[in-house]
Amino acid sequence: MSRDIRVGLYGSGRTAGELVAALKKTGYRLTAAVVHSPRRAGQDIGVLTGGDRIGLATVSDLARAVRSGRFDVLLYAGLAGERHQEAMALCAAAGVHMVHACFVHPLIAVDEELRGRLSELAMSSGSRIVGTGMIPGLWLDVLPALLASALPAPVRIRGRRASDISSWGSDVLVHELGVGSRLAGTATRIDLLLRESAHIIADALRLAGDRVESRGGLAMASSDTVVGGVEVRAGEVEGFDQEVVVYENGAERIRLTWSGFAARTARGTAQGSDGGVELQLLGADQSEIAVHVAAPLDPYPGTAARMVSAIGGLPALPPGLHPTTALPVG
Numbered sequence: 001m002s003r004d005i006r007v008g009l010y011g012s013g014r015t016a017g018e019l020v021a022a023l024k025k026t027g028y029r030l031t032a033a034v035v036h037s038p039r040r041a042g043q044d045i046g047v048l049t050g051g052d053r054i055g056l057a058t059v060s061d062l063a064r065a066v067r068s069g070r071f072d073v074l075l076y077a078g079l080a081g082e083r084h085q086e087a088m089a090l091c092a093a094a095g096v097h098m099v100h101a102c103f104v105h106p107l108i109a110v111d112e113e114l115r116g117r118l119s120e121l122a123m124s125s126g127s128r129i130v131g132t133g134m135i136p137g138l139w140l141d142v143l144p145a146l147l148a149s150a151l152p153a154p155v156r157i158r159g160r161r162a163s164d165i166s167s168w169g170s171d172v173l174v175h176e177l178g179v180g181s182r183l184a185g186t187a188t189r190i191d192l193l194l195r196e197s198a199h200i201i202a203d204a205l206r207l208a209g210d211r212v213e214s215r216g217g218l219a220m221a222s223s224d225t226v227v228g229g230v231e232v233r234a235g236e237v238e239g240f241d242q243e244v245v246v247y248e249n250g251a252e253r254i255r256l257t258w259s260g261f262a263a264r265t266a267r268g269t270a271q272g273s274d275g276g277v278e279l280q281l282l283g284a285d286q287s288e289i290a291v292h293v294a295a296p297l298d299p300y301p302g303t304a305a306r307m308v309s310a311i312g313g314l315p316a317l318p319p320g321l322h323p324t325t326a327l328p329v330g
Contacts, residue, residue: 030045109196132324151283194244
């Protein structure tokens, strides 16, 4: 795959805007832009995503765009769910590669029937589909898995991420996290992402993992507040504090915790939602690696950077669906 790669973009939110900006600094050519709503079709994608005009009008027919032959790789910056599944199926059938940030481990995130169908289509057409990002995709999986290689086995890993969700888009906050709703219990989307990260680490440690536990969940506001532009009443969801623990032979081997609150709320202040990542790895001889990462408060530029970087790693992958660890480091 040459450096002169034609790139298609799906989405018009924060990630899409960062991708438009990031692609300008590469040798890749943005040749198509697809949006979900027909009302946004015909607009310049640069202007639509909050930047300068780039002379590329949006379209809303995803199937037609994928089959048009106008791009080699689709950067999918939409929401997880049915639309993403549709986009993967279209790309897999058409021989178009895809990079997305919806999941990082297809074995966990995609049900067996759909995974098999997508894999068959992709292997037949030559399409490569891979997910990447910051979390999941780096802080609580790729990074600790890499660090674990420097300690004698068996290694025990604990990781915690505290996120300020104020900058997250309203679609993600409302539709994926349930902010402003009366939902209760497990933060389902966050739990799934943590399980993907835990599986990536387990793969690196060659763990079978005889038990996986989910703890914590959605957090309710004690008073009226605003989270990322979403009005939240007392008793409604304002964030999450979710944890996944993996055991082997009755012993804890992996513990991953992710909390997300608006920094200006009482819980955000108490949780220290400053973008920090804490990692602790213990080797069999009690040797330890402890890492604090002062991660960027805004996750969108980093997510876009990871997605653009992944384009260069596609040629080394065989056709099919891949975990983020299949990509080369860097």
